[in-house]
Amino acid sequence: MLRMWLAIILWFSVLSDARQLHRRQRSEVTTTQRSLKNLDSQHCRDGRWRNCTCNDGTPANLTQNPCPAGSRPYRAGCKCPDGYKEVAVTGRTHGLHQVCTKEGVMIRPDCTCTDQAGTRADWTRHPCKEGHVNKCTCTKESQVKLTMLT
Secondary structure, eight states: OHHHHHHHHHHHHHHHHHHHHHHHHHHHHHHHHHHTSOSSTTBOTTSOEEEEEETTSOBOOTTOOSSOTTOOBOGGGOBOOTTOEEEEOOSOOTTOOEEEEETTEEEOOBOBBSSTTOOBOOGGGSSSSSSOEEEEEEEOHHHHHHHHHO
8 A cells, every 4th residue: 555655746847857857858948949930030039040032033132121120011001003913923022922913014102111100111112122032041141242243
């Protein structure tokens, strides 16, 4: 009988330690996930450099942003001019999910930004001059500097 009680106490002790270990590991994962957030548009979540190309094949200038720092075009605040039809963007959208078309001509919609002032998006500062961001890869810093030099 005493052995059975000791076995039960030992079992509860092991179970309690396992739960504490699981909580600690879960806490570490959550902390790691928080540290994987985007630093800015030039970096991937893991800290490597982001290298993107536009749908016309030109490299995207990720230092450009149509909105003030820390804000993006507000999707619900985007409207096409009269006579234009809203069409979804293919590829990676990076905040712009639609464009406006009329008789084969595509333009970007009139959008407000998510900053407190509600600034209008300045599409001349888009990472792609004429198109949209199509594909991104994450590379080491030395690879990005090498491609910038050539």
